[in-house]
Each structure stands twice: as C-alpha cells, then as structure tokens.
Amino acid sequence: MRAGRTSPLLWGATALGAAGMLAAYFVSGAPRFWANWLVWYLFLLSVALGALFLVALEHLVAARWSVPLRRIPERLACLLIPLAGVGLAALGAIPVLYPGARPEAAADPVLGGKAVWLGLPFFSVRVAVCAALGLLALGVLAGGSLRQDQEPGPRFTLRARRFAPAAMAIFALAVSQAAFDWIGGLAPAWYSDVIGVYLFSGTFLAGLAATTLAVLHLQDRHRLPEIRFDHLYSLGGFMFGFVVFWAYIAFAQYLLMWYANLPDEVWWYRARTLGAWLPVALLLAFLNFFLPFFALATRDAKGDGPRLRWVSVVLLAAHWLDMYWLVFPALGATPLFAWPELGFALFFLGASLLWVRGAMARGADMPVGDPFLQEGLRFRL
Amino acid sequence: MAEVFGVLGLFESADALLAAIPGLRARNLGRLEAYTPYPVHGLERALGQRRSPVGGMVLVMGILGALTALAFQWWVSAVDYPLVTGGKAAGSWQAFVPIMFEITVLSATFTAGLGMLLLLNRLPFFNHPVLHSRAIRGITRDRFALAVEAEGAFDPEAASAALAASGAREIEVLPAPGRGEPLTARSILDVLAGIAGACLVAGFLAYWVVKLAPVLPPVSHMLDQPRLDPQRPSAFFRDGRGMRPPVPGTVARGCLPIRLASPEAAALLVNPLPRTPEVLARGRAEFEVRCAVCHGVLGNGIPTLSAAYGAKPANLMTPAMRQTPDGTIYGVIVLGKNAMPSYAADLPEADRWAVIHYLRALQRAQNARDEDLP
Numbered sequence: 001m002r003a004g005r006t007s008p009l010l011w012g013a014t015a016l017g018a019a020g021m022l023a024a025y026f027v028s029g030a031p032r033f034w035a036n037w038l039v040w041y042l043f044l045l046s047v048a049l050g051a052l053f054l055v056a057l058e059h060l061v062a063a064r065w066s067v068p069l070r071r072i073p074e075r076l077a078c079l080l081i082p083l084a085g086v087g088l089a090a091l092g093a094i095p096v097l098y099p100g101a102r103p104e105a106a107a108d109p110v111l112g113g114k115a116v117w118l119g120l121p122f123f124s125v126r127v128a129v130c131a132a133l134g135l136l137a138l139g140v141l142a143g144g145s146l147r148q149d150q151e152p153g154p155r156f157t158l159r160a161r162r163f164a165p166a167a168m169a170i171f172a173l174a175v176s177q178a179a180f181d182w183i184g185g186l187a188p189a190w191y192s193d194v195i196g197v198y199l200f201s202g203t204f205l206a207g208l209a210a211t212t213l214a215v216l217h218l219q220d221r222h223r224l225p226e227i228r229f230d231h232l233y234s235l236g237g238f239m240f241g242f243v244v245f246w247a248y249i250a251f252a253q254y255l256l257m258w259y260a261n262l263p264d265e266v267w268w269y270r271a272r273t274l275g276a277w278l279p280v281a282l283l284l285a286f287l288n289f290f291l292p293f294f295a296l297a298t299r300d301a302k303g304d305g306p307r308l309r310w311v312s313v314v315l316l317a318a319h320w321l322d323m324y325w326l327v328f329p330a331l332g333a334t335p336l337f338a339w340p341e342l343g344f345a346l347f348f349l350g351a352s353l354l355w356v357r358g359a360m361a362r363g364a365d366m367p368v369g370d371p372f373l374q375e376g377l378r379f380r381l
Numbered sequence: 382m383a384e385v386f387g388v389l390g391l392f393e394s395a396d397a398l399l400a401a402i403p404g405l406r407a408r409n410l411g412r413l414e415a416y417t418p419y420p421v422h423g424l425e426r427a428l429g430q431r432r433s434p435v436g437g438m439v440l441v442m443g444i445l446g447a448l449t450a451l452a453f454q455w456w457v458s459a460v461d462y463p464l465v466t467g468g469k470a471a472g473s474w475q476a477f478v479p480i481m482f483e484i485t486v487l488s489a490t491f492t493a494g495l496g497m498l499l500l501l502n503r504l505p506f507f508n509h510p511v512l513h514s515r516a517i518r519g520i521t522r523d524r525f526a527l528a529v530e531a532e533g534a535f536d537p538e539a540a541s542a543a544l545a546a547s548g549a550r551e552i553e554v555l556p557a558p559g560r561g562e563p564l565t566a567r568s569i570l571d572v573l574a575g576i577a578g579a580c581l582v583a584g585f586l587a588y589w590v591v592k593l594a595p596v597l598p599p600v601s602h603m604l605d606q607p608r609l610d611p612q613r614p615s616a617f618f619r620d621g622r623g624m625r626p627p628v629p630g631t632v633a634r635g636c637l638p639i640r641l642a643s644p645e646a647a648a649l650l651v652n653p654l655p656r657t658p659e660v661l662a663r664g665r666a667e668f669e670v671r672c673a674v675c676h677g678v679l680g681n682g683i684p685t686l687s688a689a690y691g692a693k694p695a696n697l698m699t700p701a702m703r704q705t706p707d708g709t710i711y712g713v714i715v716l717g718k719n720a721m722p723s724y725a726a727d728l729p730e731a732d733r734w735a736v737i738h739y740l741r742a743l744q745r746a747q748n749a750r751d752e753d754l755p
Contacts, residue, residue, distance in 0.1 A: 259467065380423075
C-alpha cells in the first residue's frame with residue numbers, strides 16, 4: 001500500500017488549509033468564510049448523498065451488475081459522518097448570510113410570514129433531522145453490508161432491499177433540505193420549485209463521478225481486478241445520461257425564469273449571468289455538459305478507463321463550480337477567488353481524502369458476503 | 382448440388398457462440414454472421430466487423446438538425462418577421478433551444494433508425510434464407526446461431542464439420558434464395574403511389590367527417606375562447622360595451638395633429654414633403670378619390686357631378702390659385718371653405734401635403750411653357 005507515502009502530504013495539505021481558513025476568517029471576513037464553508041459542505045454532501053443514492057438504487061431495483069462495485073459508494077457515503085458535524089457548524093452562516101434569519105426580516109412583508117421557517121431554531125432542527133436520517137440510512141445500508149462480510153448470506157441483502165424505499169425517501173428529503181434551505185435560503189424572496197431536482201441531478205453526477213474515480217484508483221493499485229469493461233461501461237453510460245439530465249433541468253429552470261421575466265424571480269439569474277458572473281456560468285455549462293457530453297458520446301468512450309477518469313475529475317470540478325455559482329453571488333457582483341478559497345480547497349479535499357482512505361481500508365473491497373456477488377462479476381452487457 | 386446460401390449452427394448460449402467465433406474465423410471457410418435473439422455485446426468485435434458508421438451519421442445529422450432549427454428560428458424571428466413578444470429581443474437564442482433540442486433528437490433518431498434499417502442493413506428483406514430455416518424459432522427465443530455464409534469457393538461439408546467441432550448443437554444447410562433487387566424504380570413508384578393514395582383517402586375521409594357528416598365537431602377551442610366582438614355587448618366591462626373607446630387624448634402613431642387657429646396662420650406653413658415620384662403618385666391617388674369629385678380630374682372645377690350639385694366648386698387652375706401659397710391650400714383642406722367641408726378626418730397629415738404637390742403639378746401641366754418640353 002502506498003498510504004505511507006501520501007499520508008504526510010495529505011496531512012500537510014489539510015493542516016495548511018486549516019491555517020488558511022483560520023486566516024481567511026479574520027482577514028477576509030465572516031461572510032466569505034461562511035460562503036466557502038457552505039460551498040464545500042454542499043459539494044461534499046453531494047458526493048456522499050450521491051454515493052448513498054447509488055447504493056440505495058441498487059437495493060431498490062435489485063440490481064446485480066453493480067454488486068461488485070457497491071463497496072466503493074458505501075465507503076464514499078461514510079463522508080456523511082463528518083459531514084453531519086460540518087453541516088451543524090454551517091449553522092454559523094445563518095446570521096451572516098441568510099436574510100430570512102436577520103431581525104429586520106420580521107418587518108418584511110414577505111419574509112415576516114416565514115420567520116419561523118427561516119429562523120435559526122427551526123433551521124437547525126431540519127439540518128439535524130436530515131443529518132440523523134442520513135446516518136441512519138448509512139448505518140443500515142453500509143453498516144449492514146460490512147457485517148455481511150462476517151456473516152455471509154442473504155440476510156443483510158434482504159434487509160437492505162426492504163429498507164431501500166425508506167432510504168430513497170431519506171435521500172429525497174436530505175437533498176431537498178440542502179437545496180431549499182441552504183441554497184434557496186440565501187435568497188428567501190426568490191423561489192424555484194425545481195431547485196431540489198437541480199441539486200439532485202448534480203448530486204447524482206457527483207456521487208457517480210467520485211465512485212468511478214475511486215474504482216479506477218483502486219484498480220491502479222490492483223485492488224479490484226475483477227471489475228471489467230462491462231462494469232465501467234455501465235458507470236459511463238449512467239454518467240452520460242445524467243450529464244444530459246443536469247443540462248435539461250438547469251436549462252429548464254433558466255428558460256422558464258427568463259421567459260416569465262418576473263421581477264422576483266429573474267433577478268436571481270441576472271445576478272448569476274450578467275457581468276463578471278457570465279464567464280463562470282458559461283464555464284459551468286461547458287464543464288458540466290458540453291465537454292462530458294461529447295467526451296462520452298461514443299460507445300468506446302463510455303468504457304474507456306483513462307477517459308472516464310478525466311471526465312470524472314471534470315464533473316467533480318464542475319459540481320464544485322456549480323455550488324460556487326449558486327452560493328457566491330450572495331456576496332456580490334464579483335466572483336471572489338483567491339487564497340482563502342484555495343485554503344478551503346486544501347483543507348476539505350485533504351480531510352475528505354484522509355477520511356475516505358480510512359474508509360477504504362475497512363472491510364473487503366467487494367461485498368464478499370453478498371449472495372449476488374458472483375452474478376455481478378459475471379455481468380456482461 | 383443446388384446453390385447454397387450457407388451453413389447454420391445453433392448454440393445454447395451467447396458465451397458458447399462467442400467462444401466458437403475465433404476458431405471459425407481462423408479457418409476462413411466463408412463469411413461469418415451471427416443471428417441472436419437480443420444484441421450480444423462484443424459480437425461485432427469478435428466477428429471482426431468494421432466499426433458501424435451509424436454513430437458518425439447520427440452525430441452529423443444531430444448537429445445539422447440543431448443548426449437548421451437555430452438558423453430557421455433566427456431567420457423567422459430576427460430577419461423575416463421580427464416581432465417583439467414578451468419584451469424579448471427579436472432573435473433571443475434562449476427561446477430557440479427547446480425546438481433545437483427537439484429537431485436534434487428527431488433528426489438523430491431518424492438517422493439512426495432509418496440509416497441502420499434501410500441503408501446499412503438493406504431492410505426490408507422478406508425472404509432471407511434464415512427466416513425459412515428450422516432454427517428460426519430458436520433464434521427468436523433462446524438460441525444463438527452462427528452462419529458460415531457462402532463466399533467464393535464454398536464447401537458446405539467442411540463448414541458443417543467445423544461448426545460441429547466448435548460446439549454447435551444443430552447444423553443446417555440453407556439453400557440460396559432468389560433475392561430480388563431491394564430497390565427498383567417500380568418498387569419506389571409503388572410505394573410513392575401507395576402513400577399518395579393513402580393521403581387522398583385519409584384527406585377525403587377527414588373532409589367528409591368534418592364537413593359533410595359532422596359527427597365529431599372539429600377542435601374549436603380558438604372559436605370558443607372568451608373574446609370581445611366589435612359592435613357587440615360584453616358583460617366584461619361595467620358599461621356593457623365590448624369595443625373600448627380610446628383613452629381621451631390618444632393620438633394614432635404618425636398622426637400628431639396640427640392645430641390651425643386661422644387660415645392666416647396656415648398660410649405660413651411650408652410643405653415638408655420632397656417632390657418625388659412616389660409622393661406625386663400618392664397625391665394623385667388621393668386627389669382623384671377625395672378632390673376630383675367636385676374639383677374635377679383636371680382640377681378645373683368642372684366635374685361630372687356639377688350639374689346635379691348646387692354649389693359651384695372652385696377652379697384650381699386660375700392664375701390666382703397658382704399664386705396661393707401651399708400653406709393656404711393646406712388650411713382649406715383642414716378647415717374647409719364656403720361649402721367645402723374639412724377633409725382633416727379623411728386625409729392624414731402626409732397625404733394632405735402630397736395632394737398639394739400633385740395639385741402644383743396639375744397647374745404646371747395645364748400652363749406649360751415651351752421650356753418645359755423635353
């Protein structure tokens with residue numbers, strides 16, 4: 001294992017990032033600190049929830065092909081454990097960035113009526129409930145899967161299948177909470193019914209890209225030798241389809257608001273597509289749709305490891321940019337990107353990689369106790 | 382021995398089929414073709430077929446479809462008929478995207494489907510020998526067939542033996558069919574005539590249903606929508622009138638009125654229009670509609686109606702009239718004079734001045750000097 005070689009590097013990057021974050025709080029001010037915190041929380045939450053969705057989806061539809069891969073999204077979903085703390089800490093952003101929770105909101109004709117919903121106490125309850133439900137789903141699905149390694153047999157698979165519909169409901173609730181509270185709450189007078197689906201499309205892509213990247217990374221280390229072209233092709237096909245889904249949802253929301261041109265809706269897009277934010281929006285469209293769409297269009301590309309690897313990296317970067325594009329316009333008309341953002345990137349990337357690497361070391365690389373493993377290994381398109 | 386199409390071997394599973402292919406390809410007995418109940422991935426690679434051009438065709442046609450939709454919508458809404466709707470600028474790209482998406486999907490799927498079926502697989506092919514084989518029932522269900530099809534010097538016995546050796550359960554020799562030309566002028570004409578006949582029948586049936594035997598009323602949502610009819614009462618407005626009077630002070634575009642206090646004030650006005658053939662033609666048309674009834678086509682005050690008409694219209698060709706300034710004539714058109722009523726309501730601003738230009742031309746024509754001759 002190469003853990004010994006990369007470990008000091010990761011720890012160093014994380015520590016450096018933590019120092020940068022601390023400096024950013026005092027030098028750049030609280031709003032920018034909390035905006036960065038939110039972007040990284042939402043980004044990592046997307047990866048973890050997207051991975052959990054893949055696991056729940058497999059159990060829900062009783063899929064066999066993905067059984068050999070399942071341990072990877074299970075381990076990625078373990079990010080939900082530290083993210084529960086990150087999410088509760090993000091409540092510190094509420095008085096700083098969320099207009100609905102400020103005292104003057106009570107006098108506002110629109111926000112005043114929603115004061116209870118937008119206020120800190122009930123907001124905290126929702127965050128805590130979603131975090132607890134996410135951990136419950138993780139415990140049943142991923143924890144049961146780990147115990148299955150010791151007690152092979154259908155017991156835990158059947159339990160996971162019975163639980164899968166509830167896991168889907170939890171996933172939908174958690175994604176909606178993140179979308180409507182954390183993203184929509186930044187602009188409480190603005191509303192979009194589809195923002196939850198929008199975040200879901202990005203979440204699924206992020207989970208899929210992280211899973212694909214982790215699978216290819218482990219294959220480099222000869223840890224998943226039985227994963228074949230057919231498995232990779234299925235991941236690539238999923239990725240291709242959901243790239244289009246993201247573009248469809250993103251453009252549908254934009255088109256409706258652009259067409260209706262209502263003052264209380266359209267300003268949100270004006271703040272994100274005019275002036276200095278226009279290049280960011282165009283870059284987002286390029287990275288999250290045009291580039292991966294054409295990169296994955298041919299049949300050979302969908303199962304091609306090197307190409308899937310860089311497309312996954314592009315999709316993860318695009319999802320981070322998506323969160324940045326959603327959150328940062330709340331700070332002003334100029335996209336802020338300098339050393340504070342790099343510090344946050346170092347810390348959160350380093351810390352989450354350390355955590356995921358710890359998770360990758362636990363249990364077997366495949367769910368060896370699952371009765372459908374052999375069938376999944378024989379999977380052919 | 383009769384002409385042979387090829388030898389068919391039946392396998393139990395897709396894996397057995399795939400395993401048999403490399404050995405048979407190495408023997409080079411004939412052209413290998415597989416017949417399976419569902420697409421088996423990796424088959425075309427095992428058979429050594431070249432990469433299908435369908436993907437490239439779909440890409441090209443999809444992009445062409447998107448560009449066609451973009452260009453057409455842009456031309457319609459920005460060039461040919463620019464119309465501002467919903468406050469959006471003519472040629473706003475956002476509005477084009479749904480149609481571009483649809484046309485892209487349409488042209489891409491039609492290219493994929495028709496290109497694959499008609500162009501590349503040359504279907505329909507109704508009397509393919511495999512369709513008449515004993516094995517066809519298995520092929521459409523749960524058996525996988527590999528055919529060694531005749532090519533050059535073909536030895537059916539050797540092919541049968543090779544298939545049996547590579548694991549085929551049943552071997553069948555297929556006789557060659559009389560395959561007609563897939564597309565002939567006759568068959569194309571038959572298809573076109575069939576389409577035309579179907580259109581005629583469908584069109585007549587639709588006409589009959591809608592017009593002659595209106596069993597089903599045609600979709601009439603546009604007729605039934607609530608609307609305001611001219612000269613009809615309406616319950617929508619409090620005063621019960623459907624037609625709305627314009628807001629007081631409304632002025633039609635380009636018809637800003639000139640308030641003339643007196644003929645003396647009018648005399649100071651100057652004709653703003655240039656003396657072009659278009660203006661003169663417009664003036665002539667208006668003169669012959671509005672003025673000639675009384676003043677005569679020549680403007681000399683002798684119209685056909687003068688005998689039946691009490692008042693004597695003015696002769697506009699007199700030296701005094703030729704000296705009258707444009708502004709004074711304008712004042713008469715607007716304010717009227719003696720028995721002549723105001724024509725302000727009939728002649729818009731620009732037409733009044735055009736009529737005056739034409740009147741000047743008439744006066745000059747009837748008092749032409751030698752220098753005026755070309």
